Amino acid sequence: MATGGYDKELNAALLAVQRATLLTKSVFHQNAKGTLSKSDASPVTIGDFGAQALIISALQHNFPSDEIVAEEEAKDLRENSQLRDTVWELVRDAKLSNATAEQTLGGAVGSADSMLDIIDKGDSKGGAKGRIWTIDPIDGTKGFLRGGQYAVCLALLVDGEVKVGVLGCPNLPVSDSEPLKEGIGTDASDEEGKFGVLFSAVEGQGAQSRPLSKEGLSEGKKIGMKPISNISEATFCESVEAGHSSQGDAAAIAQKLGITKPSVRMDSQAKYGSIARGAGDLYLRLPVRKDYVEKIWDHAAGDLIVREAGGQVTDVNGNRLDFSLGRTLKNNKGVIAAPKDVHGQVIQAVKEVLGAKQ
Numbered sequence: 597m598a599t600g601g602y603d604k605e606l607n608a609a610l611l612a613v614q615r616a617t618l619l620t621k622s623v624f625h626q627n628a629k630g631t632l633s634k635s636d637a638s639p640v641t642i643g644d645f646g647a648q649a650l651i652i653s654a655l656q657h658n659f660p661s662d663e664i665v666a667e668e669e670a671k672d673l674r675e676n677s678q679l680r681d682t683v684w685e686l687v688r689d690a691k692l693s694n695a696t697a698e699q700t701l702g703g704a705v706g707s708a709d710s711m712l713d714i715i716d717k718g719d720s721k722g723g724a725k726g727r728i729w730t731i732d733p734i735d736g737t738k739g740f741l742r743g744g745q746y747a748v749c750l751a752l753l754v755d756g757e758v759k760v761g762v763l764g765c766p767n768l769p770v771s772d773s774e775p776l777k778e779g780i781g782t783d784a785s786d787e788e789g790k791f792g793v794l795f796s797a798v799e800g801q802g803a804q805s806r807p808l809s810k811e812g813l814s815e816g817k818k819i820g821m822k823p824i825s826n827i828s829e830a831t832f833c834e835s836v837e838a839g840h841s842s843q844g845d846a847a848a849i850a851q852k853l854g855i856t857k858p859s860v861r862m863d864s865q866a867k868y869g870s871i872a873r874g875a876g877d878l879y880l881r882l883p884v885r886k887d888y889v890e891k892i893w894d895h896a897a898g899d900l901i902v903r904e905a906g907g908q909v910t911d912v913n914g915n916r917l918d919f920s921l922g923r924t925l926k927n928n929k930g931v932i933a934a935p936k937d938v939h940g941q942v943i944q945a946v947k948e949v950l951g952a953k954q
């Protein structure tokens with residue numbers, strides 16, 4: 597474990613994400629996932645609710661006065677006792693087999709009712725002051741349901757800056773050196789020992805990956821973005837959802853940069869983790885709808901992990917993502933993540949392509 601600031605936060609965050617990620621894996625193997633459709637037309641499952649409950653419970657145990665901005669709320673569970681009970685069974689039974697690790701997380705959640713209150717503790721408005729954790733219990737719920745990529749995401753903001761970030765990616769390869777390839781977004785296999793990774797970063801301390809474990813934490817290894825000598829050889833990744841990033845614009849930008857390899861499409865912040873470990877090079881997220889505002893929990897952990905791995909992350913105008921404005925990134929449009937040395941070149945191409953459309 598790295599020494600310096602935020603050791604306790606990193607350790608608790610890694611264990612909390614690990615326990616929650618294992619819960620989501622157990623849901624994937626169940627037939628009934630309790631899928632509901634939310635107002636933004638995205639799905640939510642018992643896995644999302646359960647993972648959020650477990651993470652908040654661990655945060656409250658370790659950092660009782662910190663605020664929390666989390667994606668989900670317990671309303672649907674309060675209105676449907678059968679759904680509540682299904683989530684409760686999952687949460688009650690979720691445990692890491694290492695007793696010390698469980699103790700760090702404060703052990704089990706007390707009851708079904710306290711679980712609902714815990715889920716609703718993620719309702720902070722966020723903002724520019726103080727310590728605020730942000731949680732996406734399952735990012736890429738569609739990928740999760742399909743057996744593709746998804747991520748359990750947790751980050752700590754202090755005065756609006758990301759200080760600690762953790763991503764649990766159960767369907768990514770353990771090995772950092774496996775190249776990003778087409779079809780990874782539909783790779784359903786979670787074969788033990790081959791898939792499942794935790795990414796993490798602390799500001800100023802670099803980024804790490806470690807295998808997902810059912811016990812305590814596995815040993816972490818430093819990760820870094822791949823140096824690129826010629827941008828035309830880059831591999832870029834983008835969203836599966838056509839509504840989240842314009843694939844036409846991405847193709848035009850790639851062409852301007854001389855990139856000929858097809859993009860790798862995958863759900864969730866697994867894209868940030870993949871480029872941070874050098875499995876791919878660029879992440880392009882090009883706004884489709886003028887009115888779409890990104891949420892802080894969809895980017896905070898990935899932003900820090902990529903920057904600590906030697907990358908730069910900005911919006912399409914080249915501005916850093918601003919996490920200090922509440923629950924959304926209302927001052928940013930899109931995301932461009934790339935190794936530091938070539939980020940300016942990518943932004944130039946983005947500006948040319950998007951500018952030509954105005």
Ligand SMILES: Nc1ncnc2c1ncn2[C@@H]1O[C@H](COP(=O)(O)O)[C@@H](O)[C@H]1OP(=O)(O)O
Nearest residue numbers: 636637638734735736737835837840863864894
């Ligand atoms: N209609 C939708 N379909 C899919 N994802 C959506 C939708 N609306 C919002 N989202 C969110 O967009 C992000 C998907 O990002 P990406 O396109 O990079 O995979 C996720 O945070 C996802 O929510 P969720 O976290 O619940 O999966």
Ligand SMILES: [Mg+2]
Nearest residue numbers: 638639667737
């Ligand atoms: Mg959602």
Ligand SMILES: [Mg+2]
Nearest residue numbers: 732735736894
């Ligand atoms: Mg999300």
Ligand SMILES: [Mg+2]
Nearest residue numbers: 667732734735
């Ligand atoms: Mg989510």
